[in-house]
Amino acid sequence: MRIAIIGGGITGLTTALALKKFNIEASVFESFSDLRIEGAGVWMQPNALKVFDFLAIKEDIISNGTSLTKVELLNGKTLIPFQNTNSNLVENGNLPIVAMHRGRLLETLYSKLNPEKVHFNKRLESLSEHNNNISLKFEDGSEEKFDLVLGADGIHSAVRKSVFDDTSLRYSGQTCWRGIADFNMPNNFLATGNETWLNNKRFGFSNINAKQVYWFAVEKAEENETDETHLVKEKVSMKFSEFHPLINQIINATERNSIFRNDISDLKRLKTWSKGNVCLLGDAGHATTPNMGQGACQGIEDAYFIAHYLKESESAAEAFTKFEQKRRKKVDSIVNQSWQFGQMAHSTLGRTISIALMKILPASIMQKQLEKVYELEAI
Ligand SMILES: Cc1cc2nc3c(=O)[nH]c(=O)nc-3n(C[C@H](O)[C@H](O)[C@H](O)COP(=O)(O)OP(=O)(O)OC[C@H]3O[C@@H](n4cnc5c(N)ncnc54)[C@H](O)[C@@H]3O)c2cc1C
Numbered sequence: 001m002r003i004a005i006i007g008g009g010i011t012g013l014t015t016a017l018a019l020k021k022f023n024i025e026a027s028v029f030e031s032f033s034d035l036r037i038e039g040a041g042v043w044m045q046p047n048a049l050k051v052f053d054f055l056a057i058k059e060d061i062i063s064n065g066t067s068l069t070k071v072e073l074l075n076g077k078t079l080i081p082f083q084n085t086n087s088n089l090v091e092n093g094n095l096p097i098v099a100m101h102r103g104r105l106l107e108t109l110y111s112k113l114n115p116e117k118v119h120f121n122k123r124l125e126s127l128s129e130h131n132n133n134i135s136l137k138f139e140d141g142s143e144e145k146f147d148l149v150l151g152a153d154g155i156h157s158a159v160r161k162s163v164f165d166d167t168s169l170r171y172s173g174q175t176c177w178r179g180i181a182d183f184n185m186p187n188n189f190l191a192t193g194n195e196t197w198l199n200n201k202r203f204g205f206s207n208i209n210a211k212q213v214y215w216f217a218v219e220k221a222e223e224n225e226t227d228e229t230h231l232v233k234e235k236v237s238m239k240f241s242e243f244h245p246l247i248n249q250i251i252n253a254t255e256r257n258s259i260f261r262n263d264i265s266d267l268k269r270l271k272t273w274s275k276g277n278v279c280l281l282g283d284a285g286h287a288t289t290p291n292m293g294q295g296a297c298q299g300i301e302d303a304y305f306i307a308h309y310l311k312e313s314e315s316a317a318e319a320f321t322k323f324e325q326k327r328r329k330k331v332d333s334i335v336n337q338s339w340q341f342g343q344m345a346h347s348t349l350g351r352t353i354s355i356a357l358m359k360i361l362p363a364s365i366m367q368k369q370l371e372k373v374y375e376l377e378a379i
Pocket of ligand 1: 029123153157
């Protein structure tokens with residue numbers, strides 16, 4: 001069976017690797033001219049690490065990032081945790097959260113694939129299906145035919161737009177700057193993921209290796225606002241000037257052209273992720289807001305399950321049905337929780353209530369919630 005994966009991001013490359021594990025070759029088509037190694041950091045949580053373990057690359061991932069033993073919510077002014085307890089919130093079967101550069105993650109995945117099967121400079125324009133044959137039309141004028149197509153081309157998916165009519169995004173009202181700073185982290189933050197809150201703003205940071213810190217800064221904003229590159233660092237620094245001085249030191253240690261801005265949106269729930277012999281994976285099918293740090297982790301889970309079901313099923317339809325039955329509940333729950341977390345964190349009342357709850361709720365309740373997220377269900 002000829003399988004095409006559209007998109008060579010985290011979901012697409014992990015899917016190719018998971019299929020390879022079962023000796024199923026797939027061709028990946030990526031619009032960029034090379035691996036997209038620019039960009040920010042990413043937190044790979046234990047559910048993703050379980051998939052990487054299955055793919056026998058867990059140790060590569062761990063050695064290319066920083067292992068975090070807990071994620072804490074801190075007061076932005078004092079950097080003191082809101083939680084009263086000192087418990088380890090992310091501990092899960094001894095699996096850490098790995099904070100790493102996105103580029104290092106993509107390089108690690110790509111290095112395990114047959115490079116001849118990953119085609120760069122191939123932007124999909126549209127696809128059409130006739131008699132179980134799918135024609136892919138690329139922007140460079142070329143056309144290819146496949147039996148089955150997996151759309152892993154992100155939140156603005158061309159595959160999704162070719163197959164489904166109603167695919168709108170939902171803007172959260174928040175915008176996010178991300179950067180990577182050359183910075184020596186103080187010892188007490190070396191192995192923690194940190195998210196700080198002050199007034200209506202959030203600033204998160206963690207080490208991604210011995211010399212670099214990944215950070216994100218979130219505030220409410222109108223959609224589609226832009227920055228002048230030569231002023232962006234000063235702008236973010238000013239916006240977060242009332243935070244603890246460490247935060248401004250981190251921002252100031254960042255190259256201005258390595259600061260990225262994205263409006264935070266998710267994808268309106270699709271009724272189904274597949275049609276005919278085409279199935280959507282990762283952000284293409286269920287982009288979530290980043291508040292739980294689970295978007296890419298969910299794409300990685302998709303890769304694991306779709307590969308299993310394609311291997312064991314008689315037909316694509318059977319595989320896609322099993323895939324959706326397995327994945328829907330968890331994905332929907334994460335998209336909804338993440339949305340609510342973002343709305344609550346940027347409302348005065350919501351923040352006050354959550355901080356009060358964090359102070360009184362036993363750590364075991366938080367732990368239980370996380371265990372559900374970190375679980376990789378049985379096939
Ligand atoms: C601020 C922020 C912080 C985040 N932090 C985390 C985190 O800590 N942990 C986490 O798990 N998730 C995080 N996420 C979510 C995560 O970034 C996404 O869920 C993840 O990148 C989705 O991966 P993907 O491969 O499905 O899509 P993408 O990363 O969007 O990759 C899609 C790929 O397809 C290619 N492509 C697009 N269109 C076409 C086309 N027409 N033809 C061919 N190729 C195409 C693109 O070039 C790209 O390489 C965060 C998101 C944001 C915005």
